Amino acid sequence: MYNKRTIIPGLIIFVLILTAPIWYNHLNAGAVPKPELPTGYKKCVLPLQEIRDTHMQLLLRWRDEVIRKNERGPIPVDGKKYMKGLQLTCLQCHTSKEKFCDSCHQYAAVKPYCWDCHFSQAQAAKMMKETH
Secondary structure, three states: OOOHHHHHHHHHHHHHHHOHHHHHOOOOOOOOOOOOOOOOOOOOOOOHHHHHHHHHHHHHHHHHHHHHOOOOOOEEEOOEEEOOOHHHHHHHHOOOOOOOHHHHHHHHOOOOHHHHOOOOHHHHHHHHHHHO
């Protein structure tokens, strides 16, 4: 192998630089956020762990069913019926996007594109004030 004296130290330095964020934080990602849960509601449309893991897939499926197939039928949960949709279902219980959605999305460093079309209640109220 050519230049063995420079290649091996170079590879070691490369691996150290590549893994620096991991060992710099001592494998600690920070405190897991505790989003504000809705008061007065005991059940969600899915079990808690499933909603945490797959809520984006659920919202995308609902979007496809409602927009593309015009299937707006309700979802029964313990005798109560919920409509499909972010604003019709989720934001009825989780009224503060900032305290609920944003806390986890900032922790996970994701920017969902839901808010490109949908407005939180605070955003809608602000827009109403500006137009009147």
